[in-house]
Amino acid sequence: MRPRSRKSRILGLLPSWLVTTRLPARGRRLFLTFDDGPDPEHTPRVLDLLGQHGAKASFFLVGDQAVRHPGIVRRIVAEGHAIGNHSWSHPLMTSLPLSEQLHEIDRTDEALAAFDGRKRHLFRPPSGALPFKLLLHFARERRTLAYWSYDSHDYARLPAQALLPKIRSRPPRAGDVVLMHDDNRETTEVLARLLPEWTRQGYVVQAMPAPVPRRAEVEGA
């Protein structure tokens, strides 16, 4: 398992307001992120675990699942976590024309705004696939693409006993944005073991900071 991919190191060379891979390490913070929810079975379990350990996280939600499970999204927000945009239907953005990519993003931002009141959210492209035109669009719009610096590989669906030693042998460090998925049992099992370990090691587990609104939005223009 290679938690730090070459791709995320290369993306990390871009300005962090445009592409965030890792964040400042001060305060021994770990930034925990979950993709592909909300899931009616597994997301509540993840929320229970986070609550038990005083941890916060970012949930990159798939729009059409968010509107199907509004109660779970309300709980995510009510418990102090952040919600982010993971597209409407989880397509590979590289397989769509730009207009459809933007429709996937805008429709999801609108749906998420009903829960957290924010017009725009951090966007994480499904599977990290990033067409160059979409990157340019985000640069023009001064929007942020939220990547990660530490891939837990929890989507490999290894049993927790197999995944845990891999993560422990090359663990995340302060400032890492950790990629996980709240749509499977293995992740919750791994998390139940890792959260108390990280707390003992002095890490503060947090959500990624919200994007800074553009001036026009602040002024209500």
Ligand SMILES: [Zn+2]
């Ligand atoms: Zn995904």
